[in-house]
Amino acid sequence: MRAAKGGLRVAMVEDQPQVGGSCTHLGTIPSKAFRHQVRQLVRHRRNPLLQGVTDLPDVGWPQLLSRVSDVIGAQVQVRSGFYFRNRVQVFNGRGSIAGEGRVRVNDTHDREWLLETRHILLATGSRPYHPADVDFSHPRVYDSDTILSMQHTPRNIIIYGAGVIGCEYASIFTGLGMRVDLVNSREHLLDFLDAEISDALSYHLREQGATIRHGEEYVAVEPDEEGVTLVLASGKRLRADALLWSNGRSGNSQNLGLETVGLEPNGRGQLQVDERYQTQVPNIFAVGDLIGWPSLASASYDQGRFCAGMLCGDPVRQVANVPTGIYTIPGISSLGPTEHELTEARIPYEVGQAFFKNLARAQITGERTGMLKLLFHRDTLELLGIHCFGYQATEIVHVGQAIMSQPAPHNTLEYFVNTTFNYPTMAEAYRVAAINGLNRLRR
Numbered sequence: 418m419r420a421a422k423g424g425l426r427v428a429m430v431e432d433q434p435q436v437g438g439s440c441t442h443l444g445t446i447p448s449k450a451f452r453h454q455v456r457q458l459v460r461h462r463r464n465p466l467l468q469g470v471t472d473l474p475d476v477g478w479p480q481l482l483s484r485v486s487d488v489i490g491a492q493v494q495v496r497s498g499f500y501f502r503n504r505v506q507v508f509n510g511r512g513s514i515a516g517e518g519r520v521r522v523n524d525t526h527d528r529e530w531l532l533e534t535r536h537i538l539l540a541t542g543s544r545p546y547h548p549a550d551v552d553f554s555h556p557r558v559y560d561s562d563t564i565l566s567m568q569h570t571p572r573n574i575i576i577y578g579a580g581v582i583g584c585e586y587a588s589i590f591t592g593l594g595m596r597v598d599l600v601n602s603r604e605h606l607l608d609f610l611d612a613e614i615s616d617a618l619s620y621h622l623r624e625q626g627a628t629i630r631h632g633e634e635y636v637a638v639e640p641d642e643e644g645v646t647l648v649l650a651s652g653k654r655l656r657a658d659a660l661l662w663s664n665g666r667s668g669n670s671q672n673l674g675l676e677t678v679g680l681e682p683n684g685r686g687q688l689q690v691d692e693r694y695q696t697q698v699p700n701i702f703a704v705g706d707l708i709g710w711p712s713l714a715s716a717s718y719d720q721g722r723f724c725a726g727m728l729c730g731d732p733v734r735q736v737a738n739v740p741t742g743i744y745t746i747p748g749i750s751s752l753g754p755t756e757h758e759l760t761e762a763r764i765p766y767e768v769g770q771a772f773f774k775n776l777a778r779a780q781i782t783g784e785r786t787g788m789l790k791l792l793f794h795r796d797t798l799e800l801l802g803i804h805c806f807g808y809q810a811t812e813i814v815h816v817g818q819a820i821m822s823q824p825a826p827h828n829t830l831e832y833f834v835n836t837t838f839n840y841p842t843m844a845e846a847y848r849v850a851a852i853n854g855l856n857r858l859r860r
């Protein structure tokens with residue numbers, strides 16, 4: 418859209434019958450739509466006013482799927498409209514580079530097109546990583562793509578890989594009443610997070626019915642007609658109705674014709690780019706999951722927009738300071754370094770905390786679990802890090818982000834003390850945390 422608005426003629430090549438990418442069809446959108454439905458169910462079940470008033474039928478995976486499809490359909494409709502209005506021609510077919518300035522498209526009607534162009538922007542995304550010794554064609558073994566077409570509701574499920582996908586699906590499955598075994602190859606859940614928040618996540622997942630096993634590696638996945646057994650290097654054998662494999666992703670660089678221009682992806686299928694998102698070949702650019710970290714929809718959209726803007730004459734801009742937004746139940750969001758990282762860097766910081774259980778808005782909504790933690794410089798009061806856990810965490814973080822991105826002296830904790838916020842709101846947590854932090858300095 419940015420390139421079209423900047424006056425370039427744009428063709429979009431998409432392998433799937435509908436636009437939106439894996440983000441819309443397989444990743445972000447379906448998982449967030451599932452999560453929302455499950456949260457509604459859990460809240461409904463807990464609401465004392467509804468006890469005995471409405472009979473909640475048992476909701477299973479297939480029923481949730483149909484609601485998720487509605488959201489995907491709505492997203493596709495909006496996105497298709499953008500292409501149409503901006504006169505971006507969409508070629509439905511598989512694209513590959515056919516030498517510099519050329520893209521071959523093999524469309525769904527067995528036709529071949531050869532497009533000539535000045536710039537090629539690769540945004541082919543990623544797919545779940547499949548080790549060769551796991552049989553993903555077996556109906557008991559799923560990845561984050563195939564779980565979307567699971568036609569039954571398992572009573573219990575093993576999740577192998579406790580990264581972001583594993584933790585988010587653990588929340589969804591436990592919310593639906595499944596017994597979950599979450600197998601983590603590391604010693605802590607999501608160890609890039611603030612340690613208190615990682616501990617809180619473990620506590621809540623366990624409380625919701627997950628068994629978390631840290632420091633485990635698989636040896637074999639043995640599916641059969643009745644279920645699946647996961648054999649671990651520690652000698653344990655876990656058994657469940659189904660297994661979700663969520664242990665990493667690989668860039669979609671296969672069969673892309675990269676060899677025709679001398680490009681070679683790394684071992685995870687990703688391409689290296691410079692600060693302009695240009696690959697080692699002039700006029701061939703790459704963005705999104707195909708270039709690896711941070712591999713988020715949030716960042717990918719902006720990388721694409723910034724790269725296209727640059728092709729239209731905008732200054733070079735890089736996506737940086739991307740917040741973390743994890744949609745577990747409760748959710749998590751953070752921006753900036755953790756306490757551990759600040760200590761390692763010998764930066765004198767102080768902490769200001771607000772616990773949601775004390776906020777009027779959280780008491781009204783019944784969402785009392787969670788906290789906001791602000792890390793700030795002891796001398797300058799500059800906001801250094803925001804770490805949030807609980808209801809609306811992924812929204813709340815953006816209030817602090819707006820202040821944190823201000824140049825000195827405007828990035829200051831005092832903003833939250835001197836500014837009147839709506840009441841009662843979750844954003845009020847910033848005032849509470851800021852006052853808490855300033856009080857600690859005065860001790």
Ligand SMILES: Cc1cc2nc3c(=O)[nH]c(=O)nc-3n(C[C@H](O)[C@H](O)[C@H](O)COP(=O)(O)OP(=O)(O)OC[C@H]3O[C@@H](n4cnc5c(N)ncnc54)[C@H](O)[C@@H]3O)c2cc1C
Binds near residue numbers: 432444446448542705
């Ligand atoms: C389960 C899950 C949950 C996620 N949740 C979040 C979240 O909450 N927030 C967040 O920010 N990120 C989330 N992500 C990550 C996010 O989905 C990705 O970072 C994002 O989709 C990357 O966008 P992209 O445009 O690079 O690629 P994709 O969205 O993967 O799209 C790539 C498109 O290219 C097409 N394609 C590939 N090869 C070809 C070819 N040769 N010819 C034509 N077309 C081709 C594919 O069909 C696909 O449609 C999640 C991911 C997963 C798997």
Ligand SMILES: NC(=O)c1ccc[n+]([C@@H]2O[C@H](COP(=O)([O-])OP(=O)(O)OC[C@H]3O[C@@H](n4cnc5c(N)ncnc54)[C@H](O)[C@@H]3O)[C@@H](O)[C@H]2O)c1
Binds near residue numbers: 685742
């Ligand atoms: N809310 C969100 O932001 C959100 C939600 C879901 C997914 N995501 C994105 O999805 C991805 C998470 O994937 P995940 O949870 O499956 O795992 P992960 O990326 O956390 O990786 C799990 C483990 O697999 C290893 N690994 C990763 N890719 C590999 C590969 N190609 N080959 C071999 N080993 C590999 C990693 O080193 C890691 O130890 C991330 O890119 C994340 O940004 C984001």
